Amino acid sequence: MEKTVKPRLRADFIKYVTTTFICVAALSLIAILGCVAVREWLVPSSDEVYLNWTDDIETPYEKDVKPNMGYMRLTLAEPSDINPFYTDDPNENRVLRLGGALLYSDIYLIEESIHLGNIGMDVCVTRVYNSPESLTPKRKFVYYASSAAMVAVPIILALAGVLMCGFLFYEEKLKKPIDELSSATAKIAAQDLDFSVGYRADDELGELCGSFEQMRRALRENNERMWQMLTERRQLQASVAHDLRNPIAIIKGHAEYLRLNIEKGRLSDEKILSVSDNIGDAAARLEHYTESIRTLNHLEDLDVECTEAEFSELFDNICDDFTAMSKQSGIVISFDENIGKRMLKLDRRALYRILENLIGNALRFAEKEIKVIFSYGGGRLNVTVSDDGCGFSDKVLRARDRYFVTDKSDSSHSGLGLTVCRILLRKHGGGLAIENRGGAFIEFFLEA
Numbered sequence: 001m002e003k004t005v006k007p008r009l010r011a012d013f014i015k016y017v018t019t020t021f022i023c024v025a026a027l028s029l030i031a032i033l034g035c036v037a038v039r040e041w042l043v044p045s046s047d048e049v050y051l052n053w054t055d056d057i058e059t060p061y062e063k064d065v066k067p068n069m070g071y072m073r074l075t076l077a078e079p080s081d082i083n084p085f086y087t088d089d090p091n092e093n094r095v096l097r098l099g100g101a102l103l104y105s106d107i108y109l110i111e112e113s114i115h116l117g118n119i120g121m122d123v124c125v126t127r128v129y130n131s132p133e134s135l136t137p138k139r140k141f142v143y144y145a146s147s148a149a150m151v152a153v154p155i156i157l158a159l160a161g162v163l164m165c166g167f168l169f170y171e172e173k174l175k176k177p178i179d180e181l182s183s184a185t186a187k188i189a190a191q192d193l194d195f196s197v198g199y200r201a202d203d204e205l206g207e208l209c210g211s212f213e214q215m216r217r218a219l220r221e222n223n224e225r226m227w228q229m230l231t232e233r234r235q236l237q238a239s240v241a242h243d244l245r246n247p248i249a250i251i252k253g254h255a256e257y258l259r260l261n262i263e264k265g266r267l268s269d270e271k272i273l274s275v276s277d278n279i280g281d282a283a284a285r286l287e288h289y290t291e292s293i294r295t296l297n298h299l300e301d302l303d304v305e306c307t308e309a310e311f312s313e314l315f316d317n318i319c320d321d322f323t324a325m326s327k328q329s330g331i332v333i334s335f336d337e338n339i340g341k342r343m344l345k346l347d348r349r350a351l352y353r354i355l356e357n358l359i360g361n362a363l364r365f366a367e368k369e370i371k372v373i374f375s376y377g378g379g380r381l382n383v384t385v386s387d388d389g390c391g392f393s394d395k396v397l398r399a400r401d402r403y404f405v406t407d408k409s410d411s412s413h414s415g416l417g418l419t420v421c422r423i424l425l426r427k428h429g430g431g432l433a434i435e436n437r438g439g440a441f442i443e444f445f446l447e448a
Contacts, residue, residue, distance in 0.1 A: 008203035012173055020165040028154035035146040035153075042143045043130050052126065177205040184212060193220040228426070244289055247282035254279045295420070304347045304427045311339045314348065315374065321352075322359055326370070329363050337374035344381060344448040350424045351381075351446070357417035358385045358442055365389035365440060380430070381448040384441065391436035 132143045180199045187195055197213040200206055254275050261267045267275075319335045326333045355372075362370045366387035375382045396418075421444065422432050430446030 008201075009173065009205060012203070013169060016165050016169045020161040024154075024157045024161040027157050031153040031157070032150050035150045038146040039143055042135060042139050042146075043132050046130050173203075173205070177201070177209050180209055181212060184216065188216065188219070193223060225426075232423075244286065247285045247289075250282040251279055251286075254282075304350055304424075306345045306347050306428075308343050308345050309348060310341055311337070311344050311374075311376075312341045314344070314351075315339070318352075318355065318372075322355065322372075325359070326363060331363055331366050331370055332368060333359070333370045333372065335372050335374075339374060339376045339381075342376060344376075346381065346446060346448045347428060350428055354421045354424055354444065355383075355385075357421050358444075361417050362387040362389070362440060365391075376448070379447060380445045382443070382445045384443045386437065386439060386441045388439045391438070391440045392434055397434065397436070 132140055135143060177199045180197050184195065184197050187193070193216060195216070197209045197216065199209040201209075258267070258272070258275055262272075315335070315337055322333055322335075359370065359372070362385055366389045368388055370385070370387045373384045418432070418434070425432055425444055425446055428446040430444060432442065432444040434440070434442050
């Protein structure tokens with residue numbers, strides 16, 4: 001199951017933007033309040049108002065009299081004993097108040113006109129404003145500059161916040177992984193895989209760098225396998241050249257012997273037949289070597305196909321097949337395991353071919369018994385094959401990596417079995433080791 005990485009990079013970006021917005025808003029508010037305070041300090045708000053009234057009452061005695069008009073300048077929140085509005089009935093006198101100034105009771109009038117029918121008047125209260133035009137040039141400049149700053153400062157802070165947010169997000173979240181990936185790409189292009197992508201983070205870029213590191217490791221492993229394959233190819237060529245030299249020399253020697261002696265009539269028919277048999281044996285060995293080379297080339301091109309299998313079922317099949325195989329030679333094979341019903345992922349065909357080669361060799365050299373033991377640990381299937389025979393010769397132990405290792409005691413075999421096992425195990429992520437422990441002892445492992 002693939003690991004799903006939450007979109008942490010987007011969440012971090014939203015966090016940066018939100019923090020920047022809050023900072024810009026707070027600084028803008030402070031700047032605006034500061035500018036308002038400066039303007040208020042330069043041009044304080046006036047506490048005075050004009051009170052204007054017009055008497056529009058008409059009486060039989062005052063038809064030709066112009067309306068009575070008047071005004072007075074009052075200070076808010078300051079008491080006054082002047083009351084210009086009255087009626088004949090003292091109980092209907094109303095005191096007009098604005099703050100503590102004289103105005104109509106319970107009516108707050110600013111820049112509005114109202115008709116007081118009970119006393120027949122129109123009343124209007126007008127605030128007295130201070131003007132910056134009365135300031136000195138320097139103070140006037142400061143006043144208008146603070147007015148402009150109330151608009152300009154929030155805009156400048158917003159632009160600076162956007163730039164700062166982008167810069168910090170790039171430096172904190174983007175710069176390091178981008179530098180790591182750029183450096184890694186340049187090294188891979190230069191065929192240098194001896195490095196690692198060290199950026200680790202629980203976000204999208206961290207996952208990208210982790211995937212890039214997996215790709216680098218895969219490329220390095222592939223290169224190492226390719227190099228090992230080329231090395232084995234060179235070893236194959238050297239082994240072929242070495243092992244083909246003897247039968248070719250034998251054929252050439254016998255051919256020269258026949259050419260020299262047949263012309264002189266020195267060879268009997270029996271001798272000629274003997275020499276022909278030797279040439280035929282050498283030719284058979286050459287044919288066997290070429291067939292072995294084709295086998296190795298086929299193995300190099302073979303792909304390992306791993307499938308899941310229950311080991312207990314696989315173990316029972318192995319026991320049945322190889323026990324039947326051993327009955328023909330009279331050798332007893334004992335099998336043991338401590339794995340049980342664990343599910344293993346491996347190539348059954350490759351495992352069978354490895355066991356066929358190793359157990360087949362053991363059957364040729366064992367005296368009475370062969371032991372095969374299976375175990376599992378660290379993600380590996382471990383197998384040992386041992387017999388009570390004479391063991392490996394010094395020549396085989398010394399030439400572990402050669403392809404064709406023949407023993408004078410058994411010239412009918414090319415010694416290719418161990419090489420086949422090594423190639424199959426290498427493709428399966430495993431390896432093989434041989435030694436003598438009273439008899440031949442072979443231990444191999446493969447990833448499962």
